Amino acid sequence: MTAQTPRRGPVPLDHSKGRNAPAPRPPKGRNPLERREARLAWGLLLPTIAAVTLVVVLPLMAIFWISVKPVGLADLRPPAPIASEDLRGRPEAVGDDATLRYRLRNSSQDQPITGVVLTDTLPEGLEIGELDPRCALDGLALTCDLGDFEGGHRETIEIPVTIGQAFADAGMALPDSPPGLTGRASNVLTSDEFTLDNFARIFDGGEFWGVLWVTLVYTVFGTIGALLFGLFAALLLDKSFKGQGVLRGLYLFPYVAPVIAVAFTWIILFDPFSGSANALLIQMGVTTEAINFFGQRPLALIMVILFEVWRYFPLSFLFILARMQSIDSDMFEAADMDGASPFQQFWYLSMPQLLGILSVLFLLRFIWTFNKFDDIFLLTGGNAGTRTLTVNVYEQAFAVSNIGAGAAVAVVIFGCLLAFSFLFFRFISQEEGL
């Protein structure tokens, strides 16, 4: 690429290559045009990078942070001082005595709040009696420096007042402005308190290894099943006939439909009490009593794997079909002339050509199945031996209300994912030249 710097004036042509002129050298560094191109590229990418950083990279870092914090679901609301004011003594006329009362408490039962300050603007027309020693009055502005509140601390500040004319005119009611109350509370999310309890908890006992095992079984069989079904479906549709388009559209339905709709359909179809599948099986004499498909081990795991295969075979079949249709058909004619049987043609001609896409699909689907959450969550909620790592994140964080442990599981998932991606890139780089 040559620089397009604007030229001013005639450019002297240099015919005397050699003796006096310095030998031409390749430009060092990057020329202005390249720099401009790079700037433009970063400019175009900037919004994406910013957005992705905000929603992907920051949360990922947050996950690592939270995983070493003792955070429960309740800690998401940090402790705060709470105040309410009312006027006691039922004053009825000008000159009556009353008490202005502030009731204060710490919203948390165990966390202290330091430096609590109460501020309020008193209504006009109140004659203020003796003030609490911690409070000061400047005009109508009341400020009370209350010091520290222990966890579960409650206290009341009472100020004796006498009703004046202005207050009586205003309807004997306190204005709607709530009193202000500020204080510093240590938030467990931002404190310097760290713990490895979360990891200890999730690795403790046999549960974690059970979950990991279920995840691997689900991922491996779900992936392989979806690939095999996809290959079979692609072989069916790899010829043109009337209605091919309709069938192809129909076979994509499971993938396109909302997961929640099809998951609930499966639940109703396989319901142990009034599901059609059970009724059908009983009628055909396969079983004598209803089967609880999603409620018993190991059937529930088999069912969620089947659901995964059913829902994602369309994706594999699309990719495999696209690859198949790009295979040169001359080859098959030549093989046919040479007497290769249909199965031989498939095994020795098609399969080697499909191996690339099959292995890429395997890796991609493996990672995505490993990451799958919705399907199992909707079908079984992780019960009956179907709890995978992703479901465990939800289970720990929201069912057990231990956000820190949930984050620790998420960190484990992320670690596995990094390992897979490493494999993926090593492999894909060769396959796809990416």
Place this chain on the structure above:
Amino acid sequence: MSMIRHGYVAGPLLGLLWALVIATTVAVAFSFATGGAFRPGGIGSALLGAGLGALAVAAPRLAGPVGLVLGAALALTPLAPVVTGADVAVWLALLAGGTMGAATGWPIAAMMAECRTGALTRHEFEGAVIRFLTGFGYIFFTAIVAIPFYVMVMTSLKNQSELIRNPLDFSIDLSKGWDLFRSYSELFGQFNFGSYLWTSFLVSVLTVAITLLFAVPGAYAVARLRFTGRAAISRSILLIYMVPMIVLALPIYIAFSMLGLRNSIFGIVMIYPVTTIPVALYMLQGYFRGLPAEIEEAGLMDGLSRLAVIWKITLPLSMPAMASVSLYVFMIAWNEFLLAFMLLDDPSKFTLTRGIAALNSSEIPRQHLMAGSVIATVPIMALFLGLERFMTKGLTAGSVKG
């Protein structure tokens, strides 16, 4: 093993297997359509299939008609290919038997078309097996895809007591007229599904718009411009595509709780595009790479700036890719469940998927749940069937180069 490659062995064997497949299919289809008791008769259908298979080799033209007659004739005998319960009308039993016989006879004749009575070549034999497997595949895949959707639609048109009485009876009582759609009118009337539908639509369209706004320039930069770090960016896009949503959902939930963005459409519209931008960017850059760079260079030579080139040359050329990416992103946003489930608690702001999740309680009859599922499924299906060409291309074109 070579015995099997003999016309009179292969024919009856394939016929037997095919008859079992067909008998099961017919029994299931008739059960679902009428609610009656149908089940495949093992011995009856095996014998019928083997016989028809032999006939298909000997006299291919006869297999179909003979199958039709034999199937119907055997229907009420102990050797019935499709056994019926006592409460099934005689004409239905005859129809089921005849259907089964015909659906066995003609296809088996077609499968054995190239096969002679004697020893078969490997070619002829495998051809027959492949035709058998193809037929089986069509029936199998159509059944596993169609049955759940059939059950979904039909359940939504029935009521609880009918469903409990006979879970197999999906026949529709047309005399009820508009009353059939009661679940739907209740969903739209009492459960506010009209508003959910609108929210989902709005969120999905906004997601598509924002995603394209971010992804198009980014994809162009990665595909066309040269800069250090291009390969790294290209890879990180794929990597981010693989980060599981549940891992991100947890901190997003915490952050939204603290910022007060939970229960707001704004928060949802902020999050959804970011989950789709990497996919869209990856798909689009694959397409942009395939466009000839010469056209753009011509534009540059004629004095257009880069941005003008993108706007006036690249975008018009990549309309098909834009359509498929939009469709794909729309589908992701429309079907999204996890984030909506975690972030939305206020029924007035539900998206459709969140609304359906709220229907999943023991107090709400299940035909409402299925009607809700149908409401969520129909728009995306309609859109997808109308634009299927783009969808298929979009899914395969960018994601993995084949």
